[in-house]
Amino acid sequence: xxLQYKTIHPVKYLQDHLEQGIRPDxxxxxxxxxxxxxxxxxxxxxxxxxxxxxxxxxxCGIKAELATPKADIPDHGYIVPNVExxxxxxxxxxxxxxxEQAQVLSKLIDIVLSNSRALDLKDLCICKNKLxxxxxxxxxxxxxxxxxxxxxxxxxxxxxxxxxxxxINYNSETGVIVTHPENRKAFTVRTLPVSASFAIFEKQLLLxxxxxxxxxxxxxxxxxxxxxxxxxxxxxxxxxxxxxxxxLCKGLEMTKVRAKSxxxxxxxAISTLxxxxxxxxxxx
Amino acid sequence: xxxDQKRINGPESSVPYNIYIHSEIKNKGIQPDAPKRHDGxxxxxxxxxxxxxxxxxxxxxxxxxxxxxxxxxxxxxxPREVPNKTGYCxxxxxxxxxxxxxxxxxxxxxxxxxxxxxxxxxILQRALEPAVCLQEFPNFQVDVYATVLDNGGSALxxxxxxxxxxxxxxxxxxxxxxxxxxxxxxxxxxxVDPTDTxxxxxxxxxxxxxxxxxxxxIQAALPQHxxxxxxxxxxxxxxxxxxxxxxxxxxxxxxxxxxxEQCLVKTVFKTFRPNIKKTDTK
Amino acid sequence: xxxxxxEIDCVLxxxxxxxxxxxxxxxSTMFMQGDxxxxxxxxxxxxxxxQKMAYDxxxxxxxxxxxxxxxxxxxxLIETYIRESCESAILVSLHPNTMICINLQEVQDSGGLLxxxxxxxxxxxxxxxxxxxxxxxxxxxxxxxxxGKIIMDPDNTQLKNAKAEFxxxxxxxxxxxxxxxxxxxxxxxxxLASVDKCKQVSQFIFDFYREITKKYANTV
Numbered sequence: 001x002x003l004q005y006k007t008i009h010p011v012k013y014l015q016d017h018l019e020q021g022i023r024p025d026x027x028x029x030x031x032x033x034x035x036x037x038x039x040x041x042x043x044x045x046x047x048x049x050x051x052x053x054x055x056x057x058x059x060c061g062i063k064a065e066l067a068t069p070k071a072d073i074p075d076h077g078y079i080v081p082n083v084e085x086x087x088x089x090x091x092x093x094x095x096x097x098x099x100e101q102a103q104v105l106s107k108l109i110d111i112v113l114s115n116s117r118a119l120d121l122k123d124l125c126i127c128k129n130k131l132x133x134x135x136x137x138x139x140x141x142x143x144x145x146x147x148x149x150x151x152x153x154x155x156x157x158x159x160x161x162x163x164x165x166x167x168i169n170y171n172s173e174t175g176v177i178v179t180h181p182e183n184r185k186a187f188t189v190r191t192l193p194v195s196a197s198f199a200i201f202e203k204q205l206l207l208x209x210x211x212x213x214x215x216x217x218x219x220x221x222x223x224x225x226x227x228x229x230x231x232x233x234x235x236x237x238x239x240x241x242x243x244x245x246x247x248l249c250k251g252l253e254m255t256k257v258r259a260k261s262x263x264x265x266x267x268x269a270i271s272t273l274x275x276x277x278x279x280x281x282x283x284x
Numbered sequence: 285x286x287x288d289q290k291r292i293n294g295p296e297s298s299v300p301y302n303i304y305i306h307s308e309i310k311n312k313g314i315q316p317d318a319p320k321r322h323d324g325x326x327x328x329x330x331x332x333x334x335x336x337x338x339x340x341x342x343x344x345x346x347x348x349x350x351x352x353x354x355x356x357x358x359x360x361x362x363p364r365e366v367p368n369k370t371g372y373c374x375x376x377x378x379x380x381x382x383x384x385x386x387x388x389x390x391x392x393x394x395x396x397x398x399x400x401x402x403x404x405x406x407i408l409q410r411a412l413e414p415a416v417c418l419q420e421f422p423n424f425q426v427d428v429y430a431t432v433l434d435n436g437g438s439a440l441x442x443x444x445x446x447x448x449x450x451x452x453x454x455x456x457x458x459x460x461x462x463x464x465x466x467x468x469x470x471x472x473x474x475x476v477d478p479t480d481t482x483x484x485x486x487x488x489x490x491x492x493x494x495x496x497x498x499x500x501x502i503q504a505a506l507p508q509h510x511x512x513x514x515x516x517x518x519x520x521x522x523x524x525x526x527x528x529x530x531x532x533x534x535x536x537x538x539x540x541x542x543x544x545e546q547c548l549v550k551t552v553f554k555t556f557r558p559n560i561k562k563t564d565t566k
Numbered sequence: 567x568x569x570x571x572x573e574i575d576c577v578l579x580x581x582x583x584x585x586x587x588x589x590x591x592x593x594s595t596m597f598m599q600g601d602x603x604x605x606x607x608x609x610x611x612x613x614x615x616x617q618k619m620a621y622d623x624x625x626x627x628x629x630x631x632x633x634x635x636x637x638x639x640x641x642x643l644i645e646t647y648i649r650e651s652c653e654s655a656i657l658v659s660l661h662p663n664t665m666i667c668i669n670l671q672e673v674q675d676s677g678g679l680l681x682x683x684x685x686x687x688x689x690x691x692x693x694x695x696x697x698x699x700x701x702x703x704x705x706x707x708x709x710x711x712x713x714g715k716i717i718m719d720p721d722n723t724q725l726k727n728a729k730a731e732f733x734x735x736x737x738x739x740x741x742x743x744x745x746x747x748x749x750x751x752x753x754x755x756x757x758l759a760s761v762d763k764c765k766q767v768s769q770f771i772f773d774f775y776r777e778i779t780k781k782y783a784n785t786v
Binding site: 041042043044045048055059061062063064065066067068069070078080081082084086087088089090091095097098103106107110134136138140142143144145166168177178179180181212 | 290292295297298299301302339340342343353355357361362381385386387388389390392395427429430431433436
């Protein structure tokens with residue numbers, strides 16, 4: 001009965017729930033979905049992470065390659081984030097080149113990376129003017145159920161945090177490159193930007209961490225990205241109905257709390273990885 | 285090459301670092317006559333298989349399969365009208381898309397489907413079509429998307445199984461489940477369920493100019509009916525070897541099929557009694 | 567306090583606008599904020615392809631063309647900002663099953679491109695005569711690296727010393743935030759201060775809209 005009602009009257013279905021002070025998935029207006037993070041499960045990637053936000057999940061895999069730097073910034077490496085919203089994750093998408101939404105998402109992630117200064121591109125330099133690392137961060141959405149940007153940023157940051165790069169010897173005179181795959185070095189990520197999304201409904205009703213249906217029917221949405229020091233890295237509100245400053249402030253306060261808990265989940269996931277590494281290495 | 289304006293682009297050219305690894309370290313080498321394979325299996329042994337259904341909530345049906353290091357996720361969507369089609373067709377269609385994630389391979393994959401992926405998509409479609417009751421949804425198509433997250437070898441066979449599970453999970457009427465397995469052939473060695481290193485090893489010829497058997501055979505079947513739905517061979521293999529590998533593969537199918545069945549039974553239990561798991565753990 | 571008031575008067579770069587520039591469009595404008603210049607044209611409401619049709623509202627398509635080269639991922643973001651902002655301003659339920667196209671051409675960029683693009687599209691919307699709930703005004707500002715001072719409507723040379731850059735769009739009724747975009751890292755208090763200041767300044771843009779419409783009202 002519930003399901004039929006939802007299919008026939010999606011808007012009323014949601015409104016009836018909201019009037020009762022509850023959301024269709026049973027959450028309160030201001031409660032986030034549980035988060036789980038899994039790192040380094042993909043063997044072929046240099047580092048990887050799966051970030052789950054309730055049903056929404058995204059996987060990020062990083063492949064490191066070598067290239068020559070740009071002439072105007074000879075000591076900067078490259079980081080190339082791309083988000084793929086494949087038809088696999090939702091019936092909304094069709095196969096083919098990336099949709100406009102996927103392009104905007106890729107750009108947003110790129111902005112967050114540069115705004116937060118989480119990585120110093122100079123760390124990716126092997127030999128000035130000659131050789132730098134390129135980090136291809138490909139983020140694949142596996143299940144599209146709202147607040148995808150939060151999941152994408154979470155997956156990418158967790159993957160970057162666990163990234164190790166092999167030692168490269170570069171002879172600048174002969175141009176000979178030798179890789180030492182056993183000698184992998186960790187890569188410094190200065191801060192962990194965490195994103196939180198919000199949806200606003202009529203009468204300035206604020207819902208945190210909206211699901212896909214809630215996003216579709218909301219009047220407007222916004223996302224806030226915050227780093228370790230509670231500095232804001234990005235505030236994104238693309239449009240929709242005007243909202244008051246107070247509502248944004250409320251969002252900021254909630255993001256602070258949320259960012260802390262997500263950060264601890266990411267760090268916990270990474271620390272279990274380290275424990276496993278010690279365990280597997282010691283018997284040998 | 286034209287620049288893709290719909291993605292964020294890196295430098296014009298970049299090379300993987302693996303090519304600069306000293307060849308002595310890189311080539312651990314696979315001994316075809318060794319008693320055990322490099323991951324400790326015997327030649328006829330399958331890797332452990334993990335299956336799960338219903339992991340993509342937005343899709344009608346979905347499945348995840350893990351075979352050793354190979355990880356594949358697959359989803360199936362509601363039937364929709366075949367786009368750009370005029371006229372009536374008695375049978376429905378399957379639309380399959382097989383994709384390697386960019387980070388799933390030894391060498392980074394491009395975003396666009398390459399020739400290999402397109403070929404695999406077709407094989408996937410051909411392997412599944414005989415198992416689906418296409419007459420049940422005339423003029424409609426069912427979309428099947430499979431994405432390889434991590435390629436540890438035998439990806440296509442795993443994708444076929446994941447897709448058949450996802451189809452069953454979606455409630456698409458089917459005649460039976462489809463299982464698939466791979467055999468790598470190198471001379472007189474048959475490697476069941478090869479890893480990616482074994483796959484590349486079997487695809488290369490050892491001594492040029494000789495008539496060594498080498499190659500890979502993938503076979504998809506409906507073991508509940510004893511029928512074969514698709515067979516795919518690469519390399520140069522003689523008839524006797526093919527016949528022998530068919531025997532090996534049908535043995536493997538017998539082992540795999542109960543796993544798929546079990547997984548589906550579990551799914552059915554879960555939908556009817558969602559609390560069963562909670563009480564179990566308590 | 568008096569000093570600050572006079573400061574606000576001259577904080578925005580001089581705005582210039584020419585309306586009905588394009589003869590084939592239903593509404594068009596060339597809008598200049600300092601040296602940053604955008605040409606905007608609006609076509610519609612017109613027939614829509616069945617794929618993009620929304621049965622209950624007007625759909626909006628935005629095409630932004632950069633000065634050089636083909637449209638890239640960066641431009642998609644600008645398009646999203648403009649589409650979603652305009653969607654909130656236009657009475658979309660008045661024209662179901664139709665669409666309008668907003669075409670923007672960058673002529674020159676010397677800072678504050680996004681704000682300029684939003685303002686240009688709003689002026690073009692006014693010119694096209696579509697019914698709107700309210701008008702929107704976008705203001706950009708930056709926080710200087712050394713002094714921490716908020717500079718309104720900065721140009722490219724000023725932006726080199728920026729710690730953070732903001733673009734806000736406000737509606738004309740309550741002056742609430744319609745859209746918001748930021749570059750760089752900043753604290754919450756810096757953010758709130760910049761919103762306040764931009765909100766005050768947005769009145770100048772609304773006044774400018776009024777002036778322009780008055781000027782051209784008899785020729786339209």
